Amino acid sequence: xxxxxxxxxxxxxxxxxxxxxxxxxxxxxxxxxxxxxxxxxxxxxxxxxxxxxxxxxxxxxxxxxxxxxxxxxxxxxxxxxxxxxxxxxxxxxxxxxxxxxxxxxxxxxxxxxxxxxxxxxxxxxxxx
Amino acid sequence: xxxxxxxxxxxxxxxxxxxxxxxxxxxxxxxxxxxxxxxxxxxxxxxxxxxxxxxxxxxxxxxxxxxxxxxxxxxxxxxxxxxxxxxxxxxxxxxxxxxxxxxxxxxxxxxxxxxxxxxxxxxxxxxxxxxxxxxxxxxxxxxxxxxxxxxxxxxxxxxxxxxxxxxxxxxxxxxxxxxxxxxxxxxxxxxxxxxxxxxxxxxxxxxxxxxxxxxxxxxxxxxxxxxxxxxxxxxxxxxxxxxxxxxxxxxxxxxxxxxxxxxxxxxxxxxxxxxxxxxxxxxxxxxxxxxxxxxxxxxxxxxxxxxxxxxxxxxxxxxxxxxxxxxxxxxxxxxxxxxxxxxxxxxxxxxxxxxx
Numbered sequence: 284x285x286x287x288x289x290x291x292x293x294x295x296x297x298x299x300x301x302x303x304x305x306x307x308x309x310x311x312x313x314x315x316x317x318x319x320x321x322x323x324x325x326x327x328x329x330x331x332x333x334x335x336x337x338x339x340x341x342x343x344x345x346x347x348x349x350x351x352x353x354x355x356x357x358x359x360x361x362x363x364x365x366x367x368x369x370x371x372x373x374x375x376x377x378x379x380x381x382x383x384x385x386x387x388x389x390x391x392x393x394x395x396x397x398x399x400x401x402x403x404x405x406x407x408x409x410x411x
Numbered sequence: 412x413x414x415x416x417x418x419x420x421x422x423x424x425x426x427x428x429x430x431x432x433x434x435x436x437x438x439x440x441x442x443x444x445x446x447x448x449x450x451x452x453x454x455x456x457x458x459x460x461x462x463x464x465x466x467x468x469x470x471x472x473x474x475x476x477x478x479x480x481x482x483x484x485x486x487x488x489x490x491x492x493x494x495x496x497x498x499x500x501x502x503x504x505x506x507x508x509x510x511x512x513x514x515x516x517x518x519x520x521x522x523x524x525x526x527x528x529x530x531x532x533x534x535x536x537x538x539x540x541x542x543x544x545x546x547x548x549x550x551x552x553x554x555x556x557x558x559x560x561x562x563x564x565x566x567x568x569x570x571x572x573x574x575x576x577x578x579x580x581x582x583x584x585x586x587x588x589x590x591x592x593x594x595x596x597x598x599x600x601x602x603x604x605x606x607x608x609x610x611x612x613x614x615x616x617x618x619x620x621x622x623x624x625x626x627x628x629x630x631x632x633x634x635x636x637x638x639x640x641x642x643x644x645x646x647x648x649x650x651x652x653x654x655x656x657x658x659x660x661x662x663x664x665x666x667x668x669x670x671x672x673x674x675x676x677x678x679x680x681x682x683x684x685x686x687x688x689x690x691x692x693x694x695x696x697x698x699x700x701x702x703x704x705x706x707x708x709x710x711x712x713x714x715x716x717x718x719x720x721x722x723x724x725x726x727x728x729x730x731x732x733x734x735x736x737x738x739x740x741x742x743x744x745x746x747x748x749x750x751x752x753x754x755x756x757x758x759x760x761x762x763x764x765x766x767x
Contacts, residue, residue: 321430321632322447324722325701325729327748343748345701347446347722348632369699 287314287406288380292356292399294338295408299380300356302396303387307362311384312344312353312375315409320346323372328364329386335359337395342385344375357395359388418463419555419611420618427628434631435528437464442630449633450724453600457563458629459621463555466530467608468523468537473545475521479514482540484656484674486666490516496584496597499664500656501525501536502676506683507652508659509536511644515595515608517588522608524556526646540675554591555614557607559621560629560637564604567624573617578605599634601641601762636721639730642693642759648704649691649718649732657683658734660691660759689715692739693759694731698752702731707746708754712738717745723761730761 291299297316301309317323327343335341335355342353364386367374375383390396400408415438424431429440440461442449452458470478479487485499494517501509510533512525525533537548559568568574577587578594586595593608607617622628635645642660644650650659657665657680665680666672694717696702702720709715713736720731735743735756745754 321442322445325699327700345722347636347724348441350701350703 287402289402291380291402292396293402293405293408294354294356295400295405296354298354298356300396300399302393306389306393307387308357308359308390308393309384309387310341310356312379313405313409314379317376317379317383320344320348320351322347323375326368326372326375326385328368329361331361331364333361334391335361335388337398344372353385355388356399357388357390358392359390361386361388363387416464418461419614420461420463423615423618424461424628429628429630432631434464437527439464440628440630441632443628446630446632446636447724449627449629450636452627453561453602453629453633453637454725455562457559457561457567457604457626458633459618459626460558460560460629460634461555461614461618462558462606462634463611463614464527465556466525466527466533467551467554467556468525468534469549469551470521470523470541471547471549473541473547475544475546478541478544478546479521480672481544481674482537483512483514484665484676484680486669486672487514487516488669489666490514494518494585494587496586496595500650500661501533502656502674502680503652504675504679506655506676506679508646508650508654508656508661509533509652511646511650511661513597515586515593517586517593520588522551522593524608528647553611554608555611557609557614557617557621558598558600558604559607559626560598560600560602560604561626562603564602564626567621567626568605570624571617571620573620574605574607581605599641599643600637601643601760602637635719636724639719639721639732640723640725640762642732642761644691644732645719649734654734655680655683655688657685658688658690660732686737689734689736691718691732691734691759693757693761694720694733694745695726695755695757695761696729696731696745696752697755700747700750700752701729702745702747702754706731708733708735708743709746710735710739710743710756712736712740715739725762732759
């Protein structure tokens, strides 16, 4: 598995968040998560405008084998969902940290970022 | 925790990078690379499966035909003078399905393969009833099973130069012994190919020779999507001890033609009102999503439940098997996480000879 990008923060349940230069945040699932799931065939994304609390379910990702909840690393309002995931959910497998992002939010409290795992700490979670 | 069992190929699976899962106390490969790629390999070329977790039994002495006539809802006389395999179910007195199994017969010998999770229960059941017929039941823990399946399976098998070339003349469900090795034109994918029921000490060599001929290693994940596209039931999902064969798409395996034959569960089945029974049908999801076991189905005349559901790599949509009330028509609805989605009802055999 590739290196974990240094600008991400993680939940132990394998979701990542990246703070963009404009203050918005992008959310996806980790390389480790996509590897555990196997071939991803369907994603149910949140609605634009939907408010989501930190660590509550925001999306559902389905591989051939199983369906899994995706939790939001931080709270906020959804501004954009990844349009590519409807027809090409497999890009989550091939590019979990870039093309395979799930949704973007305006965070309600960017301070919540401090509660999340650093790439190093998350890497240790994956090895357990 | 109980230490799981390993097949003779365990170390080779690990070397191939397989993801291993605990399946009914056996540590088995679920995928080697990508489940979808493995699925397509079997549909387009050939794949090899290690299914050595399945239970193998041989029989010695006594009235073996009488024994199978008693415990098997299909009629063993169909194969008693042939070199052939017969699929069917074993019932309890209430007509509930104890397991599905294949009985092979060649050179006046019977060999039986049944599921992994029912191994002990079945062994006890066989022994209990074999006594009445003077038959000894021998559990063959020294045997493993390989399945080589796909449109190119037979040519690759012959090119291995390890297996009698006579296998190319086997009809579907035909089988033959070569010493202790049993070769059968059977499978669980809807494709042509063989199942090899052979001693564990022969397995590694056969596996390596098949890989050398270009057979892809296939995990239990793709085995499930392949069997579901072929409309083949999985015991524990699609039928259990609480179901009779008529509500499990298995009426064709219950043979009542010989009225004098008294098999276990027959009297219970005779009392079943088949017109009122539920049935298993194929379900194709028309909207985006994936059917999973337990999802509720509704149709104009009643309801039902998804038993097996997955994404079909061949059809590129979600398919499933459902047990539903009769009168279902061609369309209905499924509830997925509080959303009502549209489904078509079709024959459970989504594919025939690997084709839509």
